[in-house]
Amino acid sequence: MHEAKFSIHIHTHYSDGSASHTDLVKIAEQAGLHGIITTDHNIWIDGLDGYYGEGKRKVMLLVGEEIHDRTLDPPGNHLLAINARKELSVYADSPQQLIDQIASAEGLSFLAHPIEDPLEDFNQKAFSWRAWDVKNFNGIELWNQMSEFKSVTTSWFSALRNALFPKQMSLGPLERTLALWDDLITARMQRIVAIGGVDAHKLRIKLGPFTIHLYPYLHHFKSVTTHIFTPKPLSGSFIDDRNMIIQSLRQGHCFVAYDLPAPTDGFRFSVNNDDGQFIMGDEVEIKRGLTFQIRLPRPTLCRLLKNGQVIKEWQGRDVCTHLTTEQGVYRVEAFLPYKGKMRGWIFSNPIYAWR
Ligand SMILES: [Zn+2]
Numbered sequence: 001m002h003e004a005k006f007s008i009h010i011h012t013h014y015s016d017g018s019a020s021h022t023d024l025v026k027i028a029e030q031a032g033l034h035g036i037i038t039t040d041h042n043i044w045i046d047g048l049d050g051y052y053g054e055g056k057r058k059v060m061l062l063v064g065e066e067i068h069d070r071t072l073d074p075p076g077n078h079l080l081a082i083n084a085r086k087e088l089s090v091y092a093d094s095p096q097q098l099i100d101q102i103a104s105a106e107g108l109s110f111l112a113h114p115i116e117d118p119l120e121d122f123n124q125k126a127f128s129w130r131a132w133d134v135k136n137f138n139g140i141e142l143w144n145q146m147s148e149f150k151s152v153t154t155s156w157f158s159a160l161r162n163a164l165f166p167k168q169m170s171l172g173p174l175e176r177t178l179a180l181w182d183d184l185i186t187a188r189m190q191r192i193v194a195i196g197g198v199d200a201h202k203l204r205i206k207l208g209p210f211t212i213h214l215y216p217y218l219h220h221f222k223s224v225t226t227h228i229f230t231p232k233p234l235s236g237s238f239i240d241d242r243n244m245i246i247q248s249l250r251q252g253h254c255f256v257a258y259d260l261p262a263p264t265d266g267f268r269f270s271v272n273n274d275d276g277q278f279i280m281g282d283e284v285e286i287k288r289g290l291t292f293q294i295r296l297p298r299p300t301l302c303r304l305l306k307n308g309q310v311i312k313e314w315q316g317r318d319v320c321t322h323l324t325t326e327q328g329v330y331r332v333e334a335f336l337p338y339k340g341k342m343r344g345w346i347f348s349n350p351i352y353a354w355r
């Protein structure tokens with residue numbers, strides 16, 4: 001199994017971001033990423049997908065789209081379309097039709113920032129998901145870094161602090177989003193893949209003669225990432241590698257990470273039954289019993305959850321195991337102290353155990 005680190009949900013100057021695609025791949029290389037997925041608002045840019053750079057430091061660029069109905073009031077229903085490879089914003093006013101169109105284009109659909117808070121002092125509305133009657137989407141954006149900014153900013157003072165010291169800001173996915181995800185995966189016993197998104201824009205604020213750049217792309221690229229497991233190492237051949245990455249994302253063979261406090265590379269969550277080993281995103285038949293194993297890149301606080309409830313917690317261990325014969329949806333969370341606070345570090349996709 002091989003691990004590739006991606007930054008997802010990035011805006012360029014084709015919408016409200018402030019960098020070009022070629023700038024972004026250079027920054028991604030600096031951040032040590034294997035790939036980035038750009039998602040401009042209601043515009044898909046043709047002809048830019050591919051590998052950039054040379055040798056081992058190649059960066060894969062996948063151009064997706066963030067589609068929403070601009071006339072919706074209250075606003076919301078932002079959908080990330082990944083690998084549809086065509087313009088689909090014409091379906092913006094019908095989320096179900098949009099999801100179906102993405103699926104028939106062999107793309108993936110993720111509900112962006114499904115729960116968001118308004119930022120009232122700054123006249124910013126909440127862009128939550130509202131069309132909860134939709135079905136057959138691939139997953140949700142469990143952690144959106146710029147949405148989190150809206151949730152943790154409660155005053156002008158905290159806005160300034162969070163803007164000037166971005167490393168102090170991120171704590172993890174919203175509890176409400178985690179609960180929502182648990183409800184979806186438990187009630188439906190259906191694969192709903194979690195990804196981490198940065199929603200990077202590199203906002204520019206003019207203060208008299210000065211221009212301040214908030215949340216530079218490099219900060220985003222080093223922080224909330226999605227680590228994707230592929231069955232073979234990336235070969236450097238774009239089409240093959242892209243297909244493998246998309247297939248792994250579709251299966252939920254990935255985890256959401258906060259790489260800023262410490263690298264999360266090497267995290268594993270797997271389960272064994274009589275037939276062999278399965279990884280996050282997989283469905284597994286219980287048979288005579290299951291042995292779950294968690295491997296952490298460093299010893300820290302780790303929780304195993306079943307159907308949204310914590311069933312086991314370890315402190316200061318880097319290998320944790322759990323034996324069971326109970327069916328359910330199992331996932332892992334790990335936390336790490338950083339800048340004076342415990343912060344979300346790793347959120348695995350679930351293993352679906354049934355008999
Ligand atoms: Zn959005």
Ligand SMILES: [Zn+2]
Pocket residue numbers: 009011066199
């Ligand atoms: Zn966005």
